[in-house]
Amino acid sequence: xxxxxxxxxxxxxxxxxxxxxxxxxxxxxxxxxxxxxxxxxxxxxxxxxxxxxxxxxxxxxxxxxxxxxxxxxxxxxxxxxxxxxxxxxxxxxxxxxxxxxxxxxxxxxxxxxxxxxxxxxxxxxxxxxxxxxxxxxxxxxxxxxxxxxxxxxxxxxxxxxxxxxxxxxxxxxxxxxxxxxxxxxxxxxxxxxxxxxxxxxxxxxxxxxxxxxxxxxxxxxxxxxxxxxxxxxxxxxxxxxxxxxxxxxxxxxxxxxxxxxxxxxxxxxxxxxxxxxxxxxxxxxxxxxxxxxxxxxxxxxxxxxxxxxxxxxxxxxxxxxxxxxxxxxxxxxxxxxxxxxxxxxxxxxxxxxxxxxxxxxxxxxxxxxxxxxx
Amino acid sequence: xxxxxxxxxxxxxxxxxxxxxxxxxxxxxxxxxxxxxxxxxxxxxxxxxxxxxxxxxxxxxxxxxxxxxxxxxxxxxxxxxxxxxxxxxxxxxxxxxxxxxxxxxxxxxxxxxxxxxxxxxxxxxxxxxxxxxxxxxxxxxxxxxxxxxxxxxxxxxxxxxxxxxxxxxxxxxxxxxxxxxxxxxxxxxxxxxxxxxxxxxxxxxxxxxxxxxxxxxxxxxxxxxxxxxxxxxxxxxxxxxxxxxxxxxxxxxxxxxxxxxxxxxxxxxxxxxxxxxxxxxxxxxxxxxxxxxx
Numbered sequence: 090x091x092x093x094x095x096x097x098x099x100x101x102x103x104x105x106x107x108x109x110x111x112x113x114x115x116x117x118x119x120x121x122x123x124x125x126x127x128x129x130x131x132x133x134x135x136x137x138x139x140x141x142x143x144x145x146x147x148x149x150x151x152x153x154x155x156x157x158x159x160x161x162x163x164x165x166x167x168x169x170x171x172x173x174x175x176x177x178x179x180x181x182x183x184x185x186x187x188x189x190x191x192x193x194x195x196x197x198x199x200x201x202x203x204x205x206x207x208x209x210x211x212x213x214x215x216x217x218x219x220x221x222x223x224x225x226x227x228x229x230x231x232x233x234x235x236x237x238x239x240x241x242x243x244x245x246x247x248x249x250x251x252x253x254x255x256x257x258x259x260x261x262x263x264x265x266x267x268x269x270x271x272x273x274x275x276x277x278x279x280x281x282x283x284x285x286x287x288x289x290x291x292x293x294x295x296x297x298x299x300x301x302x303x304x305x306x307x308x309x310x311x312x313x314x315x316x317x318x319x320x321x322x323x324x325x326x327x328x329x330x331x332x333x334x335x336x337x338x339x340x341x342x343x344x345x346x347x348x349x350x351x352x353x354x355x356x357x358x359x360x361x362x363x364x365x366x367x368x369x370x371x372x373x374x375x376x377x378x379x380x381x382x383x384x385x386x387x388x389x390x391x392x393x394x395x396x397x398x399x400x401x402x403x404x405x406x407x408x409x410x411x412x413x414x415x416x417x418x419x420x421x422x423x424x425x426x427x428x429x430x431x432x433x434x435x436x437x438x439x440x441x442x443x444x445x446x447x448x449x450x451x452x453x454x455x456x457x458x459x460x461x462x463x
Numbered sequence: 464x465x466x467x468x469x470x471x472x473x474x475x476x477x478x479x480x481x482x483x484x485x486x487x488x489x490x491x492x493x494x495x496x497x498x499x500x501x502x503x504x505x506x507x508x509x510x511x512x513x514x515x516x517x518x519x520x521x522x523x524x525x526x527x528x529x530x531x532x533x534x535x536x537x538x539x540x541x542x543x544x545x546x547x548x549x550x551x552x553x554x555x556x557x558x559x560x561x562x563x564x565x566x567x568x569x570x571x572x573x574x575x576x577x578x579x580x581x582x583x584x585x586x587x588x589x590x591x592x593x594x595x596x597x598x599x600x601x602x603x604x605x606x607x608x609x610x611x612x613x614x615x616x617x618x619x620x621x622x623x624x625x626x627x628x629x630x631x632x633x634x635x636x637x638x639x640x641x642x643x644x645x646x647x648x649x650x651x652x653x654x655x656x657x658x659x660x661x662x663x664x665x666x667x668x669x670x671x672x673x674x675x676x677x678x679x680x681x682x683x684x685x686x687x688x689x690x691x692x693x694x695x696x697x698x699x700x701x702x703x704x705x706x707x708x709x710x711x712x713x714x715x716x717x718x719x720x721x722x723x724x725x726x727x728x729x730x731x732x733x734x735x736x737x738x739x740x741x742x743x744x745x746x747x748x749x750x751x752x753x754x755x756x757x
Binding site for chain 2: 164166168238241242244245246247249250251253254255257258259261262263265266267268269270380381384387388391421424425427428429430431432435436439
């Protein structure tokens with residue numbers, strides 16, 4: 090933007106520092122604003138019921154942070170995030186169920202007594218009685234599964250549609266498996282009726298508020314972490330892999346590792362979201378993690394803008410909010426709207442609502458479009 | 464021995480259903496790399512066509528025979544419309560078509576719910592297809608045999624079209640090298656639409672077949688679609704041979720595993736087997752030899 094006339098030159102040279110100052114504080118400022126909104130204003134303005142709903146949406150937003158990383162920046166179409174959400178959720182719920190049972194002096198969670206599997210806790214339930222182990226598993230288990238699948242899939246350069254189908258099949262397989270193992274996983278009902286959260290009664294509104302604060306804080310932290318990842322060297326590399334994998338390979342990097350990291354981190358975030366979802370909502374079930382909800386995790390990010398962190402998070406919250414507002418009163422209308430969202434957001438506005446401003450601005454000033462590809 | 468025969472027949476008949484569904488997918492996926500999630504709803508359209516026909520034409524046998532070509536046309540027209548409205552605009556982003564067509568599939572399911580109601584409906588099978596045949600101690604259900612025959616007939620028909628007709632030649636040319644086909648004077652856009660018509664039409668035929676073995680409902684397509692896509696992924700795109708072998712192999716594997724373990728465990732094992740298989744052949748069983756970097 091070098092200008093020829095001297096008055097213009099002086100104005101730009103004066104404007105330059107303030108513009109860069111604005112640029113410098115834009116991101117921390119937005120982050121601060123978000124923190125004030127989530128941690129300060131929302132708990133005051135919203136009723137307990139609304140705040141609890143918001144806590145649920147924020148869990149979806151945490152998943153969306155991971156989706157934005159893996160799909161938006163890495164081009165990996167992650168259609169199986171429900172798997173990781175579910176693994177995290179089940180790990181947390183298993184511990185809470187065991188803690189609930191122990192609080193009432195029983196050795197088995199209520200549903201196991203109901204389905205009559207005997208008095209013995211299955212061996213793979215036992216370690217989850219330990220809170221530290223269970224908490225670690227909510228993140229490590231999804232990451233391990235993602236690492237295993239990702240390693241084998243990316244190593245052999247299975248990508249694009251093939252990867253999308255495989256991740257989707259994984260979601261289907263886990264949901265079907267959980268339904269089949271009713272005696273040890275609660276089957277279709279899932280793990281329900283969770284009362285306590287590490288010794289605190291979840292029916293107490295004060296404790297529910299605390300759960301909201303935890304979820305909001307985790308979301309903000311993960312957004313900050315993801316933002317750092319986006320602007321790091323790794324973030325650049327990830328975009329390069331998305332846009333031209335072969336070229337990255339010829340430059341001497343191994344795209345498989347780059348993709349694997351994004352996939353595993355996204356899985357860990359989804360697992361954490363699932364773990365936080367359980368105390369907020371009090372249930373985890375196969376219906377929340379199968380093919381349909383797994384695609385649902387992606388649509389929020391797609392609507393808001395998959396490559397934009399804030400866009401993906403706002404999109405996830407907005408879609409979840411619309412869903413719960415509409416789906417009870419007008420279930421048919423919601424399904425049509427959801428379908429339409431997929432078609433319009435992905436088909437005609439691939440950058441999501443976050444790109445709307447840019448798209449409109451470019452349309453107005455056509456000369457600006459040249460050489461400004463992302 | 465009878466158990467083995469019975470299980471393998473069950474497997475073959477599962478495979479036949481998978482094959483019928485996957486045939487259309489092989490075509491559309493192979494042609495444009497487009498993942499059409501609404502394919503399952505074209506199956507549903509075929510099934511509901513059978514249902515409506517049976518309501519209006521008495522006689523299960525006649526209505527079934529009329530339903531086969533009609534379902535092909537109905538589903539095919541829906542596919543061509545989808546291609547014209549949406550998919551052709553997304554050539555440069557084939558992966559995004561997955562989500563767009565998923566949206567279409569949601570809307571079509573809701574449409575079916577609004578028109579036909581949410582509960583499943585049934586059609587009566589013709590008398591000829593309700594019995595069993597006993598061969599060498601195994602009982603073969605007639606309706607399963609019919610589906611097997613129909614699947615093989617579709618494979619034969621499709622092979623003949625692809626091998627012998629000018630249309631088939633053009634389709635193969637576009638699948639193998641779109642740019643070269645275009646500079647050779649082939650109207651690739653028209654070929655795309657025709658391919659989509661045939662591929663979706665085959666889904667409609669699959670839908671007619673499915674009315675013989677299960678209920679008809681708005682979500683019936685979703686139950687099959689992921690399995691059918693796995694067939695295409697393992698079989699390799701653009702080749703019928705791969706899909707045929709894979710469909711039957713997965714069907715038999717599924718039925719044997721279901722017999723020795725449970726349905727849910729069988730699903731998980733099949734998926735693991737597929738990932739293991741892709742280690743060996745990442746592009747699927749049969750692939751088109753191209754010079755592209757993959």
